[in-house]
Amino acid sequence: MTVLIIEDEQELAELLAFNLRNEGYETLIANDGKNGYETAIREKPSLILLDLMLPELNGIDVCKLVKKHHDTSRIPVIMLTARNEEIDRVVGFEVGADDYMVKPFSNRELLLRIKAILRRSATGAPENDTDEAxxxxxxxxxxxxxxxxxxxxxxxxxxxxxxxxxxxxxxxxxxxxxxxxxxxxxxxxxxxxxxxxxxxxxxxxxxxxxxxxxxxxxxxxxxxxxxx
Missing domain, CATH: 1.10.10.10 (Winged helix-like DNA-binding domain superfamily/Winged helix DNA-binding domain)
Known part of the structure; x- marks a missing residue:
């Protein structure tokens, strides 16, 4: 599985990539919103870690574009931000983010959330294993x-x-x-x-x-x- 990291803090992006690779994930890094969106469309990662405050396009706009595009609309997005006001969280969810983490965050918690979201994405079928409407x-x-x-x-x-x-x-x-x-x-x-x-x-x-x-x-x- 591939995780796309859209983060303009280079050191943090590389640290996240290092930790994810240690867990068996492949990683891609984009350092601005425009490049991040283009990479998402081109590579179609399994999950996107998306910073809120980005150059070129901010995280909210990137999330909107990703969720509107037919090739990427179902890719889970976890927003990463240094801001912790509820309005930011609500806006993030309104544009389609699947989860939201505030910096600084625990690497262990982030990995657990990534695993939970990827597991949820892979098992969107009902728990009773029936396809009946x-x-x-x-x-x-x-x-x-x-x-x-x-x-x-x-x-x-x-x-x-x-x-x-x-x-x-x-x-x-x-x-x-x-x-x-x-x-x-x-x-x-x-x-x-x-x-x-x-x-x-x-x-x-x-x-x-x-x-x-x-x-x-x-x-x-x-x-x-x-x-x-």
Whole structure:
């Protein structure tokens, strides 16, 4: 598997590449947003580590372009940034980032998140190993084709959004805690950052349109998918 590192701090980029190669990954490095985007289109890596503050094109713009291009839209993106305000995190998720890490971060935690995201990308099928479509009201989920329709219109979801919706659908009517969703969808053993779930739920509801109302908030606990 190949990881593309888009990072303008050369020493950090090389350190990340060194650590990833020690874990068996192949690596590519781009030191500005424009070159990073072009490399992503050309090489189609398994995952992208993307700095937020970049010359030429910033990380937000790079992420938007990557997620819009048909050849790269499903490539997972982890944003790396020195900023830790919630607005930055929310914007990152809104443009399609799959995860978000604030510098300085633990190399071990980064590697665990990379493994979890790559495992999630490789296993987008439902846990019950069936390709049978799941229909809940106007929402139709086709696990085998990794496709979602609302009122017969195809809705484009990221890998994380698809897995989140599928997890809710497989357990429809059941209340699922934020911690459970983090473990099941993101593959995290630590569950301290539950805001990740909230921002993805918001984005998922927006993409589902009126059908997003079927994703119910269970105040102080989590979410459930409900249709009556």
């Amino acid at each position: 799941i229909e809940i009201g106007p929402i139709c989920i086709d696990p085998g084709r990794h496709r979602v329709k609302v009122n017969d219109e195809v809705i484009v979801l990221t890998t994380t959004e698809f897995k989140l919706l599928l997890t809710l659908a497989e357990r429809k009517e059941r209340m699922l805690s934020r911690e459970f969703l983090l473990r099941t969808v993101w593959g995290y053993n630590h569950t301290s950052d539950t805001r990740t779930v909230d921002t993805h739920i918001t984005r998922l509801r927006n993409k589902l349109g009126d059908a997003g109302e079927l994703v119910k908030t269970v105040r102080g606990f989590g979410y459930k998918l409900e249709f009556q």
